[in-house]
Amino acid sequence: MPFVRVSYLEQAYSDQQLKAASEAIMAALTVHFNVPEDDYFQVFHAHRKSEFNYSRNYLNVERSDGLLYIQITLKSGRSTEQKKSFYRLLAEKLSAALPMRREDVFVVLVDTEFEDWSFGNGIAQMLNQPEAQAEALG
Amino acid sequence: MPFVRVSYLEQAYSDQQLKAASEAIMAALTVHFNVPEDDYFQVFHAHRKSEFNYSRNYLNVERSDGLLYIQITLKSGRSTEQKKSFYRLLAEKLSAALPMRREDVFVVLVDTEFEDWSFGNGIAQMLNQPEAQAEALG
Amino acid sequence: MPFVRVSYLEQAYSDQQLKAASEAIMAALTVHFNVPEDDYFQVFHAHRKSEFNYSRNYLNVERSDGLLYIQITLKSGRSTEQKKSFYRLLAEKLSAALPMRREDVFVVLVDTEFEDWSFGNGIAQMLNQPEAQAEALG
Numbered sequence: 001m002p003f004v005r006v007s008y009l010e011q012a013y014s015d016q017q018l019k020a021a022s023e024a025i026m027a028a029l030t031v032h033f034n035v036p037e038d039d040y041f042q043v044f045h046a047h048r049k050s051e052f053n054y055s056r057n058y059l060n061v062e063r064s065d066g067l068l069y070i071q072i073t074l075k076s077g078r079s080t081e082q083k084k085s086f087y088r089l090l091a092e093k094l095s096a097a098l099p100m101r102r103e104d105v106f107v108v109l110v111d112t113e114f115e116d117w118s119f120g121n122g123i124a125q126m127l128n129q130p131e132a133q134a135e136a137l138g
Numbered sequence: 139m140p141f142v143r144v145s146y147l148e149q150a151y152s153d154q155q156l157k158a159a160s161e162a163i164m165a166a167l168t169v170h171f172n173v174p175e176d177d178y179f180q181v182f183h184a185h186r187k188s189e190f191n192y193s194r195n196y197l198n199v200e201r202s203d204g205l206l207y208i209q210i211t212l213k214s215g216r217s218t219e220q221k222k223s224f225y226r227l228l229a230e231k232l233s234a235a236l237p238m239r240r241e242d243v244f245v246v247l248v249d250t251e252f253e254d255w256s257f258g259n260g261i262a263q264m265l266n267q268p269e270a271q272a273e274a275l276g
Numbered sequence: 277m278p279f280v281r282v283s284y285l286e287q288a289y290s291d292q293q294l295k296a297a298s299e300a301i302m303a304a305l306t307v308h309f310n311v312p313e314d315d316y317f318q319v320f321h322a323h324r325k326s327e328f329n330y331s332r333n334y335l336n337v338e339r340s341d342g343l344l345y346i347q348i349t350l351k352s353g354r355s356t357e358q359k360k361s362f363y364r365l366l367a368e369k370l371s372a373a374l375p376m377r378r379e380d381v382f383v384v385l386v387d388t389e390f391e392d393w394s395f396g397n398g399i400a401q402m403l404n405q406p407e408a409q410a411e412a413l414g
Binding site: 061 | 279281291294295298312314315316317318319320321322349386388391392393394395396397398399400401403
């Protein structure tokens with residue numbers, strides 16, 4: 001159920017690297033947020049230099065033009081521990097797969113509820129699942 | 139009050155079809171969320187193939203490159219029944235108007251409050267409306 | 277901690293004006309939301325004419341193609357008074373700096389919590405701050 005929106009500086013990454021980033025994000029969602037492997041919905045936005053701004057050292061993290069802004073809209077209810085584990089694994093997987101700098105993995109999560117999603121056909125599919133199943137589906 | 143952000147695969151739809159999509163989304167908002175016809179705020183993002191990812195069959199919905207990711211930020215408080223009716227009508231209207239496949243209508247809603255909006259001039263206009271009127275305005 | 281996403285009509289503003297917009301948004305966040313000056317995370321999206329829709333007069337605000345959609349994801353807890361002051365100052369600063377019309381400053385805020393943010397390195401930095409410090413950091 002997560003919907004992932006990633007912003008990056010144009011030409012910072014090749015198409016092959018975008019694919020690796022997409023797979024790494026999906027893998028981390030699967031491990032720590034119980035997201036099914038085929039619950040895969042992501043878009044990437046390229047930005048020109050004048051459209052892409054970031055702090056080079058806020059909170060003592062040294063960021064570069066390789067920064068990825070990863071905004072994830074998802075079902076509420078993941079625990080703080082799950083989120084911490086997710087951030088850690090996501091940075092590990094992205095840095096290994098692209099490769100990229102772990103400092104450049106910026107994440108923000110936005111909560112929603114089951115009733116806020118339609119996966120096609122004009123239906124709120126999550127409301128038709130038994131609650132337990134829906135929880136597991138993430 | 140809704141703010142609509144739509145992502146689509148570049149060249150999947152013509153400008154005329156984007157216009158039809160925009161009108162169909164507005165019409166569905168008007169019918170089921172009580173949004174005034176001139177409460178019209180929408181942006182569309184085109185994505186390159188390598189920037190646009192989706193599951194081809196999650197939850198047994200057969201999606202294609204015609205997928206529209208429709209993310210709507212709106213005032214909290216719509217009922218589950220309203221949301222279900224909205225998804226149904228939105229898929230119907232989009233499929234008829236563009237035309238497009240109903241399977242390709244993906245929607246996610248994000249809740250906010252009246253105080254979270256300024257419609258221009260540096261004013262939080264919804265806080266200046268009588269509550270009942272503001273509710274009706276959506 | 278705010279993450280700022282701005283949508284504008286392509287060629288409505290020069291790169292120099294985008295820079296001024298970016299600085300004006302940051303300044304208003306600093307003054308009214310207690311955001312540190314180096315807590316600076318913003319992306320801008322240019323849209324083609326057919327991708328950029330708005331009401332020309334909803335709520336009696338006369339908007340133009342210079343409209344900026346400013347969507348800000350931030351920590352919950354700012355008061356209504358803070359938000360009102362923020363909108364006012366933001367419109368003032370933007371209109372003076374670019375310059376641009378105050379009518380064209382559209383803002384929507386989306387709430388999140390401390391645990392929803394990682395600023396790099398796979399860490400949820402806000403959870404490692406003393407609460408008071410984190411609050412001040414915004």
